[in-house]
Amino acid sequence: MTSIITAIAFVILAPILGGLVAGIDRKVTARMQGRVGPPLLQPFYDVAKLFEKEDVTVTPSQNLYIIAYLVFMVVSGAYFFAGGDFLLVIFAFTLAHVFIVLGAYAAYSPYSYIGAERELITLMAYEPMVIFTAVGLYLVTGSFYISEIATSTVPAILYLPGVFLGFLTILTIKLRKSPFDISTSHHAHQELVKGLTTEFAGPVLGKVEIAHWYENVVLLGMIYLFFGFNPVLAIVVIALAYFLEIFIDNTFSRMKWQWTMKSGWGVAATLGFLNLVIVYYFYVGV
């Protein structure tokens, strides 16, 4: 019963929380650059405005893919907060990304084609580390279920520092932050125009934005799992981790896709895999 309530709470509250996080992100970014920055509610204004604009669609099927992207993002997030199977959450999450890539491919534009190809590369880059995160949490807490991992009294972070650092690295890729924002350049007047979302305008772009808010909340929720034994500490770490991501965003320029692959697989191989080997041999488990 509680799982249904948390799932519904996620569906309602996540866009609000995600939008606020995006607003704080822009404000902090502006302050780091010595500017005042937009109001805190600016992301909400942006999305509300997008829904007021004319709907210009060249290929109607792209809109269907974006709806599928939003729906699967909400479903995987709701299942995550309902305490479901971590592996299923990851698969539904990946499926959502496949849909946005299909949406970008459906729109015949060289910019969105290149954006889609780069998005597939980033998917490939971060996926191993996400799986290692799930496996690591399983080895330590003895369950793949989010409800059991989150309420476990085992201090997972002490056993999985490597996996946590690896997860932070791929978080930069997943949040599309600067060194790895190869698929959607944050500032559109650059080589990709806007990559993946070049051909989406008006209400459709608004849906992409809302799906991104849901996504961010789920990703920050994944950090919580490492600190399930102490909720207060978990929230502090989530705030610090997000601040770190903003800081990295503002201090790095974009890197090539080769670097994204190397970083993603590099941290997965060294930090993630080594950490798992050590845990497997020296920790008997629950």
Place this chain on the structure above:
Amino acid sequence: MAYLKKSPWLLHYDASSCNGCDIEVLACLTPLYDVERFGIINTGNPKHADVFLITGGINEINREVVKNTYEQIPDPKVVVAVGICACSGGVFRECYNMAGGVDQVIPVDVYVPGCAARPESIIDGVVKALGILEEKRTAMKEKEKQHGN
């Protein structure tokens, strides 16, 4: 509620400008003027834009480019001509390959004079354009209603 005024994304196009007005447009984005305070983002993608900001006069080569870009911007949209060249062709007005100001190709809503236009006047022009954008939105809504009936 109207949110257009709170989040105008602008597209900046340099139609044969001497780069004088362009650096002033970009100066608006720097920490000193910081137009992002008003939710203004420089998008570079016509499909995401609300305000079409053009510097420089129109010549025969970029006539079609400007027209094409303008048509790709979803309604409601406004056009701001920045600098004297964009307003009327300026000193290049009599040149053999010049069509003249931006209004020779697409309807212009706000003219920002100056050579080069100062960042303050550019921001003023964009803010003035937001009022027109709002009017266009209500007109669009009424048109939609009529079509609905």
